[in-house]
Amino acid sequence: MMISLSRRLAAEFIGTAFLVAAVVGSGIMGERLSGGNVSLCLLENTIATGAGLVALILAFGPVSGAHLNPAVSLAGGMSGELPWAEAASYICAQVLGAVAGVIVTHLMFALPAIQASQHARSGPAQFLSECVATFGLLTVIAGCSRARPEAVAFAVGAYITGAYWFTASTAFANPALTIARSLSDTFAGIRPADVAPFIAAQLLGAFSAALFFRWLVRIPMTQAAESPPAGELGRAREIESQ
Amino acid sequence: MMISLSRRLAAEFIGTAFLVAAVVGSGIMGERLSGGNVSLCLLENTIATGAGLVALILAFGPVSGAHLNPAVSLAGGMSGELPWAEAASYICAQVLGAVAGVIVTHLMFALPAIQASQHARSGPAQFLSECVATFGLLTVIAGCSRARPEAVAFAVGAYITGAYWFTASTAFANPALTIARSLSDTFAGIRPADVAPFIAAQLLGAFSAALFFRWLVRIPMTQAAESPPAGELGRAREIESQ
């Protein structure tokens, strides 16, 4: 079943919008109800995000691969799974979807559509956290999608559920999400000034994971770009090109 | 294995009754134990509902498709998956099951069988929330059931777990459930006056999702009504009709 690029981009747009809603919306709801109990609020934020990821990847995986994350599309470009032009389109759709998602979320909670977050998240510990979080995310996706693509939705949802708590930054691990969160002055927000270092750390983590996994499964870098693509999207593309 | 309509309707009746019990009963239990901690109460409500959905869809999916939701049966009618006469019967069974479920739940907690809820849920933000919640639910079901019907139970349970927190209305997303919740003056209730706008928003969301997915998988609307049905129920019906 061939799926055209425009439809795959629509899936990335809608999927990323819902992912942002899950992250930002559950933070707003948690903050409203928790009366200052930040621990409980983050737990609710975690459960909503992890569960939302499972649902969204199960729903959109068969359409677009459900990247929902520029770091994943970049890694797909690096591995040759996704042509670079398509990877660039994916990233645009994700960023636009993320911004649309944060606006709709604010409207659902009767808040101003666009806000400037004042939530400071900076310093070397935050940088290291984002780097580790994204390295882990990309490693989990690469490891699981190669051998067990049907389980990727559960692996990603479970990984983020854990990483919200085991990194000091609550594991944004997604540049599109980071941009959208800078537009929300709520629980999940991030000060616009802190966005660039977060994204740099995420890209560093993603790049390291791509190199690590390439070595782990022993495919030389030059060959990888020409080899048949692996993973869920890869198999769809193979069928397409026959 | 052909399953007669009456048996499928019995499955929808019992399944929807248990779904209402999961939603309303866990709200009552949470409220009794939480001593005013609304945040913890909603978390418990969420976990019970999400887990209950997983169990009920795994159990009744092979019998009736486990719609348990008039919005899902309407979408099934629109897509041609379910004949309109059967869709109407499904909806009746769901509404009756939902009412039976709320009565039995009240009896389990030694409360009056039928109550009028005084929980106000109104305004444009609530309307938008229900519209988004139902759009997402139907999109998740359509995306997952087409390519991976065996995972629908997990996708729906995970989606609702997230949507309880990322919408301002706690994602009713189900007209039968909305009616039943208006009969319970407890945590999960909704004022009878607010039922109609909620259902209107849900139907708008469901209709939008059906149109979106029809475009996403590129089936022209005229052809869709005649095409072989997709999804779990669809495959069962194909086997039936051979």
Added chain:
Amino acid sequence: MMISLSRRLAAEFIGTAFLVAAVVGSGIMGERLSGGNVSLCLLENTIATGAGLVALILAFGPVSGAHLNPAVSLAGGMSGELPWAEAASYICAQVLGAVAGVIVTHLMFALPAIQASQHARSGPAQFLSECVATFGLLTVIAGCSRARPEAVAFAVGAYITGAYWFTASTAFANPALTIARSLSDTFAGIRPADVAPFIAAQLLGAFSAALFFRWLVRIPMTQAAESPPAGELGRAREIESQ
């Protein structure tokens, strides 16, 4: 792969002991840490029990069917899936395992090995709750094991996670567990005097579910006793008898 009765009984014994540990032990831990927050304690009790069930059924399902519950073995006897003599042996192993489990749990928490619970749980609402809880449990097992035996562990874990909250009795739904809980004067306990009505309600619920499901899948009662057994255990037995 034929598995002898003695080995299957050992699996039921160990599995039920761990199930009791999950229920009683997590109640003790929750009570110790929660400082009177009953709501949080029940949530922890719920999560430990639901997760424990998933693990135990995945582990012991391939050996003995992982009934871990006399109500399930009785229903297996009624449906012809399990010979009555084996069902009786299963029930003995489950009760002995449950008692062993509560003793080991108390020792792990440095408490007296056997205690008399003083936790009153009585009245018609509790009776109805246990009846509904067990009806639902058996219905979920029957529905899921017939069409999707590989998902039974998840369906049962999810169902009990929900039922802890949507019944007023916190869904014991298991006579062996009920007996063991009467021997523990802790969070999960039940007064010995309340055991008999609980078990009666459970058996009533189980019997109703067996009748309901027999009708739902349209197998006449007389034929069912002779028909080839269904479900995970049933398939194992078919292979055995070849």
Added chain:
Amino acid sequence: MMISLSRRLAAEFIGTAFLVAAVVGSGIMGERLSGGNVSLCLLENTIATGAGLVALILAFGPVSGAHLNPAVSLAGGMSGELPWAEAASYICAQVLGAVAGVIVTHLMFALPAIQASQHARSGPAQFLSECVATFGLLTVIAGCSRARPEAVAFAVGAYITGAYWFTASTAFANPALTIARSLSDTFAGIRPADVAPFIAAQLLGAFSAALFFRWLVRIPMTQAAESPPAGELGRAREIESQ
């Protein structure tokens, strides 16, 4: 697909490092946010650990078997699934990875890289708890990996989620993790003096489980060492040796 020992060791190193991060990091985050609510903190610790295990085993299972635990590798050596020389290498990689994991975790939270824990965990109840916890873990792995290797990640994640609460020791059940936790003076720490008894109890539990399961599936001990290996790793090795 043959995977060389060095790559499998890299997977064990990285995987165990992330497992330690999940356990220790989520304890630090929980403690910082929970304001002394130990119950909520342990719940968050539990959810992060259980979810992390699911993700890591899904990701690294296809590479190295995802033991991430010297007790599992020892049991693999005993059953003949893993040659003893490889089991020893696995254990070294796990211990080194665990230590690396605790250092990186401390850096992510801007804490001293290596600390001496002051968290006392001793006495017979703790010993029994670790013995039971590890017996259960190894039994769940053996039962599930033999018949349903694709579900091991979920079984292990679910088991540990339960065992955190139903044992008095919060179920370390892993010698490498125990060593790493002694290097962290935070929520998940253990006093260095208490490490040896914990590991002894874990090994006793693991050994008992290996004997129990060997009997349960009726393979004589002498034959087991020569028989074709079972489980996920075993099948990979069979393919390798053809």
